[in-house]
Amino acid sequence: MLAYTPSIYSLPPTALPTNSHPSATLDEQQETESLISSLFSLLPSPTTESDDKTVLRKNEHTQFLASTFFKLPGKFVSLDASRPWLIFWTVHSLDILGVALDQGTKDRVVSTILKFLAPTGGFAGGPSNSQLPHLLPTYASVCSLAITGHPGPGRGWDELRDARQSIYNFFMDCKRDDGGFVVCKGGEVDVRGTYCLLVVATLLDLLTPELLHNVDKFITSCQTYEGGFACSQFAFPSTSALTSDEGDNEYTRASMAEAHGGYTSCSLNSHFLLSSIPLPNFPATIDVDSALRWSVLQQGESIEGGGFRGRTNKLVDGCYSWWVGGGIPVCEELVKRQKKARSKGKKNKIEVIGEEKEEDWVDEIPTPPLFNRVALQEFILIAAQVEAGGSGGLRDKPGKRPDQYHTCNNLSGLSIAQHSMKHSSSVVQSNKDKFDPTKGLPPVKPRSANGGWTSEEERQNARKEVWANALGWIEDESGEILVGGKENRVNTTTPVFNILGLRLKPFINYFYCQEE
């Protein structure tokens, strides 16, 4: 396997060829190449054996995160509307590092976050007597509660359960007819909002046809000619007088900027979540092959340390370790499904008789690692970690200060690079077999009379599919790759959701009332 994931040290440090054509992009690229490659050349060649130059300095990062968790200096006022994110970046980073919080701290996290919950539904960027509910803090708050909360009064999960209808109402307030969502009252529309909403609606059992109407088309039309996704799309009212109520003839859509790692992550993950939902002709397809191609092309060369860039011809940045790296297992699963669908189509042409049973599918022969998981780990350990004995924390690139956001996104990417995460159709099937439709919380009340599921049977089928697929991610332990030795091993984050599997399972089971 290592033949397909060569170390940076085994590759020549070749600069981007200039083609004798200088430009601003080339200048910036060369500056970054020299900054990163000089850092690498100072170090002896590391291997997958233990090596003190590529140690993940877990204690220093824990110190860094702790230093801001209980008190932030005044300059953090620029993040005063992102306090749920400060919490999420910290508790999720600690989770990945395997650092346990004491119960007193967990209780403080839960009580702080519950202050962000608006009585009208949704979480705000700070206390709800100061700020409006917003889709992004709602994701960060709910995931933080998944990590630090429990069932029982004051422990967070019961309060979330009691807020389900109000959160749903808030989501419907954000909804637009073209399938987009405003992030808050009067706010912007982009795929970050869609992603955050879909994760929460999936986890809390809030999905309805009216909430999902056109959401798939919104996501699909953010995909650009490059294969990655842009922040948003514009729905031009169709000039055609003929509009069918089945299709999407009401709009002609165009993506609203170039492909970008953060928005590609949100879009791929949204599409994946939508793909579990059993609605007819849903979700609208995306071009999976070009999404995969775009993603792997964002990985930088050895001279840039093998990190990911977020856009074509931009600079590598540690935060894309998660945004781009974390999307690749999702692409891999979507590609696999596409292949199955195609081969199934071929088969059916030949074998007319006999119904194929989905259960007969076996998980396929493993594909080679689709991105260079060794090089990404080397980038994170050597270029993104702050130097030993410094402040701790992880950063964009050498020369930049570390922060909670880059720490969390580098560590999440490190987890994805170490662990081989697969979405297993056999696990999904066994989840479906286990699903008990007699157990569940009361269905949320849709806004419009016919906005809900058409029958209880349909609703239960949707719940089953969504729950079974959310819990379908497993680690292929034979595919583990640890640069710098076993001590560097971090916990396994779940693609799509970006919380640990051991957090996801009890949390979603609580809201679907399913047994462990």
Place this chain on the structure above:
Amino acid sequence: MSVATSSYIPLVDRSVWHDVKPIAQDDGPNPVVPIMYSGEYRDAMDYFRAIAAAEERSERALELTETIIRMNPAHYTVWQYRMATLLALQKNLDDELQLMNEFAVQNLKSYQVWHHRLLLLTHISPEDPSVEIEYLHRSLLPDPKNYHTWAYLHWLYSHFHTLGRISDQLWHDELTWCEEMLRVDGRNNSAWGWRWYLRVARPDAETGKDGLKPELDYALRAIHLIPHNVSAWNYLRGLLRHFKLLLTPLLPAILPYTAQASSQPTESTDNFGFPLPPGPLPNDTPLPVPLALEYLADALLEQGSNGEAGEVFADLSSNYDRMRAGYWEYRRRECVEQ
């Protein structure tokens, strides 16, 4: 810590605020991630909570929101309140736009600044959006890849197009401007994305009708100018995929970058009709260019020459693009499976 600077007069001591009872932030006991606010910020927010609770729409509310936004430009709640207040008071929104110009100069390029601007333009709704377009062109000069600005430019043209206010001249001038951006930096992928919008994605774009050949020419010339420019390769591939065109017919323009003794029959390129590399390649253009090999392999696949395509992917995996060895190996296996 109640007062940060000696010149600062707390709102409680200002007559204009005497009738308002400030409301403290409700953080609960012992919150995590508490921010040690400056005296000014805490003071302003205490009064903001009070006026927001009373839904007060007033001049002093506007001043207060500006004070807060200057300290924290990401405060979406305060932005929302400001916009609602501007509309309720029927303020002159052109003045507000001026203020936003100043904010952008101070490089406060948050999501909120740009979204506020979008709402302002929606409400002002000028008959001719060219002043705003010129403003955007200027603000991209020092920061030619600012994502927010480009997304806003896409929105501006789209929105005013639906209102029927983008003249043919404006579309034409915009393309000229975009080509100048690409002439200055042909690697600026944001500008390539804008070209795609202007030439392909927008309603009534010409490329779908008779402008396709010139567009392919444009992409090929860009490759010939900077053969290692991923933006240009992606644009070319994007065109071919979008219009469901074959890759093979353009191979004569691509093969010089593959440095491979190709299995392609060497046809005369006399009747080729597309731009070929002009004479010798630019200096510092090591061959093969990996994306040219990828193009060749995909063209071979399209011709049904799976075995040969697989060999090219294998070459990429083991020799010419080792960083992506796993991905190219995956592409190779696909050739074998099919």
